[in-house]
Amino acid sequence: MDGLESRNIEKPTTSPVTENLLKQPFVIGVAGGAASGKTTVCDMIIQQLHDQRVVLVNQDSFYHNLTEGELARVHEYNFDHPDAFNTEKLLDSMENLRHGQAVDIPNYDFKSYKNNVFPARRVNPSDVIILEGILIFHDPRVRELMNMKIFVDTDADVRLARRIRRDTVEKHRDIGAVLDQYSKFVKPAFDDFILPTKKYADIIIPRGGDNHVAIDLIVQHIRTKLGQHDLCKIYPNLYVIQSTFQI
Numbered sequence: 508m509d510g511l512e513s514r515n516i517e518k519p520t521t522s523p524v525t526e527n528l529l530k531q532p533f534v535i536g537v538a539g540g541a542a543s544g545k546t547t548v549c550d551m552i553i554q555q556l557h558d559q560r561v562v563l564v565n566q567d568s569f570y571h572n573l574t575e576g577e578l579a580r581v582h583e584y585n586f587d588h589p590d591a592f593n594t595e596k597l598l599d600s601m602e603n604l605r606h607g608q609a610v611d612i613p614n615y616d617f618k619s620y621k622n623n624v625f626p627a628r629r630v631n632p633s634d635v636i637i638l639e640g641i642l643i644f645h646d647p648r649v650r651e652l653m654n655m656k657i658f659v660d661t662d663a664d665v666r667l668a669r670r671i672r673r674d675t676v677e678k679h680r681d682i683g684a685v686l687d688q689y690s691k692f693v694k695p696a697f698d699d700f701i702l703p704t705k706k707y708a709d710i711i712i713p714r715g716g717d718n719h720v721a722i723d724l725i726v727q728h729i730r731t732k733l734g735q736h737d738l739c740k741i742y743p744n745l746y747v748i749q750s751t752f753q754i
């Protein structure tokens with residue numbers, strides 16, 4: 508059967524709703540505790556979507572600058588609290604990206620605790636945007652941007668072991684300071700703010716990046732959704748038909 512385009516039909520006009528959907532990138536949220544394997548999950552999804560335009564936006568890029576006072580007492584500063592992030596700026600960046608505009612994402616420096624030491628990163632509009640961060644599901648306005656929400660569910664002892672290895676080996680931090688920070692901020696913030704956002708997830712991945720079956724299933728779902736988007740670009744009214752008759 509010829510495709511619709513080969514028949515002598517009026518080019519279907521797209522409704523504002525469809526038009527809007529045509530341009531909307533597919534937004535995936537990846538949340539979970541620090542050192543749960545979020546970055547590994549994102550890397551594996553990006554790798555499997557090598558034929559798509561995919562961009563990764565880290566919530567860590569939106570840490571507020573510490574004031575001089577906070578810097579003087581940095582060991583008392585809670586980086587795991589929702590207020591540590593500039594969510595308004597994250598929302599503004601996402602709004603621009605979703606409307607096809609490139610944005611400059613801040614480049615937060617974990618050594619100076621500042622986001623204006625390194626030049627911002629230019630991020631171009633893409634078919635898929637992955638939003639990754641420990642508290643990316645906390646704010647309902649951020650959640651509403653997402654087409655798919657993934658929670659990486661790794662045991663607390665595995666996360667702590669990874670964090671100790673990462674902070675002492677890679678960041679040359681003293682083991683005592685790492686454990687103090689974990690018990691004072693990281694663990695309480697996980698229990699108070701991160702774990703409660705698990706209920707918003709569409710998919711919960713036990714074991715994180717080691718779970719190849721889960722990641723393969725996720726990529727299949729994304730491809731299906733992208734396929735629908737692509738089809739809508741060719742046959743704009745198809746989306747309306749599907750949504751009307753739930754084909």
Ligand SMILES: [N-]=[N+]=N[C@@H]1[C@H](O)[C@@H](CO)O[C@H]1n1ccc(=O)[nH]c1=O
Binds near residue numbers: 541617618
């Ligand atoms: N400390 N602490 N915890 C946070 C959090 O667990 C994790 C978020 O990715 O990065 C850590 N974090 C954030 C900013 C910073 O300057 N240093 C730092 O270690």
